Amino acid sequence: MSYARLTRLNRGAFLSAMLILAGCGENAPPDQSPLPRVEMTGIATGGPATGANEFVPEVSAKGSAGRPRTALNGNGSRSYAVSLTDLTGPYALTARVQGADGDAREYSVALAQGFANITPLTTLLVAQLYGQDPAAMFQTFGPGGADPARITAANLQQARSKLVMYLHDELAIDVPENLGDFISSPFQAAAGDPMFDTITALSTRLDSLDSSLPELAGQVAQAARLCLVEQVTVTSGSTSSDFCPQSKSATPADEDSTHLDYLFTDRHGNTLAVTVDGDTVTSATYEAAGKSYGCAGSACHAITLDATAADLTRPMHFNNLGLTGTSGVVQINGLLTGAIPGVVLPVLPCDANNYFMVFADRSVVGICANPDIYGLGMTALLGNQQGVAPSRVQYDFDSLDANPNRPRLSVLTDANDALLALQFIDYDEDTYTPRRTFACKLADCNGVTLGPVTVNTDILGSDPPILIRTITLQNTALKGYDQDGNETGETATLTASLNTADFDWVAAFFNPPIEYPPAGSCPSQYQTIVATADSTDVELCLTQGGPALVQTNGDVVLAAGNSETDSLRVVLRAGIVIQAVISIHNQPIGFVCRNDCAGINVSAPDTNGLRTLHFDSALLHEGFLDQLTGIRTLRVNGGTLVFEAQIPQP
Numbered sequence: 125m126s127y128a129r130l131t132r133l134n135r136g137a138f139l140s141a142m143l144i145l146a147g148c149g150e151n152a153p154p155d156q157s158p159l160p161r162v163e164m165t166g167i168a169t170g171g172p173a174t175g176a177n178e179f180v181p182e183v184s185a186k187g188s189a190g191r192p193r194t195a196l197n198g199n200g201s202r203s204y205a206v207s208l209t210d211l212t213g214p215y216a217l218t219a220r221v222q223g224a225d226g227d228a229r230e231y232s233v234a235l236a237q238g239f240a241n242i243t244p245l246t247t248l249l250v251a252q253l254y255g256q257d258p259a260a261m262f263q264t265f266g267p268g269g270a271d272p273a274r275i276t277a278a279n280l281q282q283a284r285s286k287l288v289m290y291l292h293d294e295l296a297i298d299v300p301e302n303l304g305d306f307i308s309s310p311f312q313a314a315a316g317d318p319m320f321d322t323i324t325a326l327s328t329r330l331d332s333l334d335s336s337l338p339e340l341a342g343q344v345a346q347a348a349r350l351c352l353v354e355q356v357t358v359t360s361g362s363t364s365s366d367f368c369p370q371s372k373s374a375t376p377a378d379e380d381s382t383h384l385d386y387l388f389t390d391r392h393g394n395t396l397a398v399t400v401d402g403d404t405v406t407s408a409t410y411e412a413a414g415k416s417y418g419c420a421g422s423a424c425h426a427i428t429l430d431a432t433a434a435d436l437t438r439p440m441h442f443n444n445l446g447l448t449g450t451s452g453v454v455q456i457n458g459l460l461t462g463a464i465p466g467v468v469l470p471v472l473p474c475d476a477n478n479y480f481m482v483f484a485d486r487s488v489v490g491i492c493a494n495p496d497i498y499g500l501g502m503t504a505l506l507g508n509q510q511g512v513a514p515s516r517v518q519y520d521f522d523s524l525d526a527n528p529n530r531p532r533l534s535v536l537t538d539a540n541d542a543l544l545a546l547q548f549i550d551y552d553e554d555t556y557t558p559r560r561t562f563a564c565k566l567a568d569c570n571g572v573t574l575g576p577v578t579v580n581t582d583i584l585g586s587d588p589p590i591l592i593r594t595i596t597l598q599n600t601a602l603k604g605y606d607q608d609g610n611e612t613g614e615t616a617t618l619t620a621s622l623n624t625a626d627f628d629w630v631a632a633f634f635n636p637p638i639e640y641p642p643a644g645s646c647p648s649q650y651q652t653i654v655a656t657a658d659s660t661d662v663e664l665c666l667t668q669g670g671p672a673l674v675q676t677n678g679d680v681v682l683a684a685g686n687s688e689t690d691s692l693r694v695v696l697r698a699g700i701v702i703q704a705v706i707s708i709h710n711q712p713i714g715f716v717c718r719n720d721c722a723g724i725n726v727s728a729p730d731t732n733g734l735r736t737l738h739f740d741s742a743l744l745h746e747g748f749l750d751q752l753t754g755i756r757t758l759r760v761n762g763g764t765l766v767f768e769a770q771i772p773q774p
Contacts, residue, residue, distance in 0.1 A: 162208045164215065168230060168242040169202050169313045171323035173337070174223030180204045182220045183242070186265045187211030188272035202313050208237050214275035216250075216265040217242055218258075228337070231258035232307060233275050244323050244337050245287075245306040251341040252290070253283040255349030256473055258341055260524070267580055267592060269476055269623075280307070283348075290344060295329050297322070342473075347391060349473050356396070356442050356458030358410065367396060367410075367456070374438075374465040386440070386462040398440060398462070403429055410447050410454060417447035417454050435599050435619065438462040477521065479533055479597070479620030481548055481562070489550075491531055493521035493622065512640060512658075514539035518749075519624050528553035534749050535595060535622065543572050543595065545748040548602065548618065562602035562616045565752045571598040580625075592625045605751040608702065609718040640708060650686060653739060653763030657708060657715075658756045664690045664706065669767035672735060682726065682737060682767050692765075694724060694737065701726060706744060706758060715744035715758035723760075733769025738762070 168180040183204040184194040190211035197204050204219060217232040219242040232246035233253065240246075250258040254270055261270040284306060291297040300318050303309070311319035330336060350368035358367050369388040377383040388396045394412035398405060405427045409418040426446065430439040438461065445456045463469060466486040472478050474492035481489040521533040531550040538544050545565040552559045564570075575594035597620040604614030646652045646665035653664040669684040678697070685691030685707075695703040701721040707714040717724070723742030727735050739760040745753035 162237055163205050164208055164217065164234060164237055164240055165203070165205045166240045166242060167202050167311065167313055168204050168219035168221055169320075169323070170221040170223065170228030170230060171244055171320065171327050173244075173327050174221050174226060174228050178202065178221055178223030180219050181222050184218050185211060186216045186262065188214055188266065204242070213237065214272045215240075216262050216270070216272075218262050229259065231262055234307060235275060235277065235280075239310065240307050241309070241311070243306070243319075244326055245319070247337060247341055248287055248344050249280070249283055249306050251345040252287045252348045253279060254345070255352040256345050256475065258345075260474070264476070267578060271475065286348070287344065290347065291326070295326070297325050297329055345473055350391060350471055353471055354460055356456050356460055358412070359455045359457075360452065367394060369460065370471060371468055372463040373468050374463040376465050384462070384465060388460060396456070396460075398427060400429065405429065408445065408447065410456065415449055415451045417449035419445070419447050436464045474524065476621060477623055479521070479618060479622065482617045482619070484615055489531060491527075491533070492524040493533065494524045514541075516544065517626060519622070521622060529559060533620070533622075535624065536748055537624070543569060543574060544754065545569070545752050546597070546600065546602065546618065547749040547751065548616070549750065558607055561605045561751055562614070563605060563749060563751050564600060564602050565748050565754070569600055571600045572596075573598070590625050592623060595622045595624060596620070609751045651763055651765060653760060655758055655760045657758045662708060664692070664708065664760065664763070666690060666692055666763070666765060669737070669765050671768040672770035674770050680770060682735065684765055694726065696726060699728065704742075704744060705747070706760070708758070714747045715756075716747045716753060717742070717744045718753070729769065735767045737765045737767065
């Protein structure tokens with residue numbers, strides 16, 4: 125196992141241990157003069173889905189600030205109590221409910237300490253409130269993730285009303301008018317109680333649909349997300365409804381790019397179309413439930429257009445727009461943003477850590493990035509430090525969903541203070557080989573904004589603090605590359621909002637900045653090769669090479685090095701060096717050359733199949749991600765390595 129891989133594993137294990145210790149406050153020895161206990165109590169139930177003998181073995185709470193708390197419940201009942209010491213409200217809650225029919229994970233929120241139910245109804249309420257899967261909401265609750273500020277009395281009341289309407293319209297479940305607040309209303313988890321009977325009706329309906337609560341929560345979240353992103357209100361007589369686009373497009377006329385047909389479609393298939401000629405709205409049509417309403421010319425004056433934005437989207441204001449149809453008149457109020465001409469952007473179920481890749485053919489990949497590679501419930505990725513100071517810090521944002529092409533966006537920064545490079549890559553789902561690679565580096569990465577560093581002491585305390593910053597990308601241009609690092613001529617644009625996080629002394633302890641080894645440091649058993657790394661004289665300590673390996677495509681690979689410090693890999697194609705990689709002191713970033721490897725001379729095989737390699741002022745550049753090279757250099761001279769006869773690569 126390489127040093128870099130080992131340190132990453134050690135770091136992840138260390139941070140996991142730190143978080144466990146941070147969450148063990150309730151089991152610590154009591155203070156000699158304890159303060160009054162600050163806690164949340166309530167009823168947690170999965171309803172009939174977990175059986176009559178269910179109990180709550182575990183409840184966890186998070187606040188808008190402070191270390192998360194977990195309580196183990198040993199009383200064998202549905203009642204729970206969890207400490208809120210050191211936590212600041214509002215709060216996010218989750219309970220593991222266990223019963224004869226299995227386990228269920230329920231979620232809830234609360235404005236303040238006191239009483240809060242955790243049930244299937246509160247789980248759906250969380251989905252409605254955040255427009256996000258409740259499990260993902262709880263994991264990312266806090267700075268940079270699921271915003272605690274969304275938990276207000278007004279928002280909770282609105283979310284409840286919308287959820288009640290959703291249950292009626294989609295599942296034919298009527299919530300009693302006197303049921304009260306799903307969160308703060310006490311109830312008995314037994315048949316005959318209106319709250320429990322409603323939970324039972326929900327469970328029965330899900331069974332009849334061969335569905336589950338997590339699946340329904342995802343559907344509720346998806347519908348709510350659309351309206352959280354944007355919506356207009358459509359009023360017909362005394363009835364009002366929200367029109368929330370699920371998809372939108374802007375289609376230009378064949379010969380006139382100033383003539384655009386904007387189309388918005390909601391999840392029910394209802395549509396709102398607006399035709400624009402330059403800065404003038406020429407017509408608008410709303411179609412729903414088989415009925416059509418419209419306006420033309422000056423009758424559409426209640427639609428006003430903002431200037432086209434830099435990303436080619438265009439805000440549209442509907443100011444009590446009246447549309448007439450055979451069934452009467454509808455009024456539309458609100459704001460929608462017209463799509464990029466020719467591009468359809470998906471609506472994503474995440475607030476932060478997301479990005480859109482727009483390709484030249486106008487296709488789009490929208491990704492909710494996994495915010496946590498270590499499973500610590502943090503709202504950002506932890507960087508992997510690489511190289512001498514100032515070190516490079518690489519953040520990898522994988523897809524939160526089970527995307528078969530495994531897309532990954534990688535961000536490389538200089539000591540977390542400057543963006544050096546970006547790379548998007550996805551894979552063929554059958555062969556797992558790179559399918560598309562797009563990247564930019566240094567000044568070519570336009571539209572980049574590095575937000576201020578925020579110090580977070582809630583997760584691990586103040587020693588060490590977590591340093592969080594947001595990187596915003598707006599139509600950043602990327603170039604396409606093939607697997608050999610050659611530009612393909614393809615282009616793509618990237619729009620993103622990404623959270624990055626790192627630690628001060630933790631990073632330095634597990635991934636200390638690596639110094640270049642000084643001259644004279646090679647053990648006697650190694651071949652010494654003179655080099656200059658970024659104006660510093662160093663030595664490469666290499667073994668004589670093993671056998672040359674022939675890859676399936678006919679390329680020949682020569683490799684040398686040692687298990688402690690340096691390594692060398694040279695690739696030959698038709699006898700010509702097309703790529704070389706040298707790592708000094710196991711720096712994972714390495715130095716590379718691609719198709720410009722002058723000064724790396726490899727002989728043809730002699731009669732015994734042996735090859736020799738010699739360096740003649742060969743210049744390599746530090747590697748940026750997979751396809752890009754950076755500003756640090758390595759110049760190598762001398763040294764003759766002998767490689768054994770080639771063998772096919774297994």
